Amino acid sequence: MIRFAALFNAIDQSTKTNAKVAALADYFASAPDEDRMWTMALFSGRRPKRAVTTTKLREWAAETADIPLWLFEESYPIVGDLAETIALVLPLSETTNDGSLTQWITRLREVSQTDDAARKAFVLEAWETLGGTERFVFNKLITGGFRMGVSQKLMTRALSKATGKAEAELAHRLMGNWHPDHTSWHALIEAEDAAVDASRPYPFYLAYALEGPPDALGAPENWRAEWKWDGIRGQLILRDGQYFVWSRGEELMTDRFPELARAVDFLPPGTVLDGELLVWHPHSDSPASFNALQKRIGRKTVPKKLLTDAPVVLHAYDLLEWQGEDLRDAPFAERRKILEELFAPLPAAAPVRLSPQLEFAEWEALADLRDVARDENAEGLMLKRSDSPYLVGRKKGDWWKWKLAPLTIDAVMIYAQAGHGRRANLFTDFTFAVWDGNELVPFAKAYSGLTDAEFREITKWVRKNTLQRFGPVRLVTPHHVFEIAFEGIQASPRHKSGVALRFPRMSRWRQDKPLQEANTLEDLNDMLRIYG
Numbered sequence: 286m287i288r289f290a291a292l293f294n295a296i297d298q299s300t301k302t303n304a305k306v307a308a309l310a311d312y313f314a315s316a317p318d319e320d321r322m323w324t325m326a327l328f329s330g331r332r333p334k335r336a337v338t339t340t341k342l343r344e345w346a347a348e349t350a351d352i353p354l355w356l357f358e359e360s361y362p363i364v365g366d367l368a369e370t371i372a373l374v375l376p377l378s379e380t381t382n383d384g385s386l387t388q389w390i391t392r393l394r395e396v397s398q399t400d401d402a403a404r405k406a407f408v409l410e411a412w413e414t415l416g417g418t419e420r421f422v423f424n425k426l427i428t429g430g431f432r433m434g435v436s437q438k439l440m441t442r443a444l445s446k447a448t449g450k451a452e453a454e455l456a457h458r459l460m461g462n463w464h465p466d467h468t469s470w471h472a473l474i475e476a477e478d479a480a481v482d483a484s485r486p487y488p489f490y491l492a493y494a495l496e497g498p499p500d501a502l503g504a505p506e507n508w509r510a511e512w513k514w515d516g517i518r519g520q521l522i523l524r525d526g527q528y529f530v531w532s533r534g535e536e537l538m539t540d541r542f543p544e545l546a547r548a549v550d551f552l553p554p555g556t557v558l559d560g561e562l563l564v565w566h567p568h569s570d571s572p573a574s575f576n577a578l579q580k581r582i583g584r585k586t587v588p589k590k591l592l593t594d595a596p597v598v599l600h601a602y603d604l605l606e607w608q609g610e611d612l613r614d615a616p617f618a619e620r621r622k623i624l625e626e627l628f629a630p631l632p633a634a635a636p637v638r639l640s641p642q643l644e645f646a647e648w649e650a651l652a653d654l655r656d657v658a659r660d661e662n663a664e665g666l667m668l669k670r671s672d673s674p675y676l677v678g679r680k681k682g683d684w685w686k687w688k689l690a691p692l693t694i695d696a697v698m699i700y701a702q703a704g705h706g707r708r709a710n711l712f713t714d715f716t717f718a719v720w721d722g723n724e725l726v727p728f729a730k731a732y733s734g735l736t737d738a739e740f741r742e743i744t745k746w747v748r749k750n751t752l753q754r755f756g757p758v759r760l761v762t763p764h765h766v767f768e769i770a771f772e773g774i775q776a777s778p779r780h781k782s783g784v785a786l787r788f789p790r791m792s793r794w795r796q797d798k799p800l801q802e803a804n805t806l807e808d809l810n811d812m813l814r815i816y817g
Contacts, residue, residue: 365709
């Protein structure tokens, strides 16, 4: 744990990528294999399940620190992090425990199966014997809130530096359903046959947002364009007579989309498609909106009625593996040609479709197509250079997403709540409302889009204009108008307004606009009729 805590400190205390990579590389080059595996697991979201409720931890911390629980509860929102709050209130430990990261995680997982008395004894022992950063890291592990500023790309860079293996190969090895319980460092990182796992996906290639017109990209004939679909990015893998569905977030979703099982009847093994999971009704010319797909998200099992009401297909736009061969280094035009030949004989009953390419000779013509993207239930356009390979992660230059401008509406802030972490002392989470006659009706929450200076300014105002408190939430005087940007709108009987927004955020603070000129519920309903 001492070695891992030192790594934690080195990463947490630096904002420089090279310093983080160097610290990680040194750790991966020298730590025991089991600790290296658990470190990769923690940094890639494979955390142990929470062993103790946060309520119990707060009670035990207040008791150990000999302070009233109310004082701990008042301190928690100020600090903004439970693990750090506990570490700050506990008395200093004068001992050092040299147990490894793996040993502590093993004990933590074992104690999760015991009663409260055993759990409390374990936690108090850890707090008494672990000092400094080790205690803080332990708190992070036991609260289940272990998150660090280590991206998959940064971790693969460090692993490459420590092992001498190529980043692209390591990124591929780290994809899939591995876990320290059933995979060793040698099998995952060192073994030559690491790619034999039939379910393993490829790392996704991600596009950069195109902020202006595409003229600067050069000659239009060097580019391909297609709709940027509003669904779930995924890979469909067909190997060894089986099928697997992975999300871009490396979540195995096979059971959630059983209709894709029929893909093995239409496509040969050794095929990996990159595409978009969309609800697409038979005989329809375009996919249903994301609202229809939301009904399928988060479901482990899908009832027959939902399979009928919201049938899902994979709209393929790239071919990553063909006849068992990795095609990612081939030019996009070549991969696309094979993909078109593969899909040409497929019947309409197949659960996969080919995402069409859009014909254009000039950038102006492509801009005209982009303007009607919402009519196709698309978010905009994807632009891909014809000779581009399929790379790993977000690379600037070959793939661009040219999205439509978001929908916007002007709304009144009526509730405010403090943020977390470094923004724990600022009000950053707001509830917004629109007019319904003379009444303000809440319809959305947002917490991003303003600068730190703007958050500090609005925080001062909130403290002076609070009407009521409801725990951490403050009802404020209706006064400030904000422009709220969002990607979509849908009907929602659960909300008083009757609508719900997709990805709402504050695009600007309308200090130029009086309260009475905010938008109305009727305006939202008009948007719902057009875009819902």
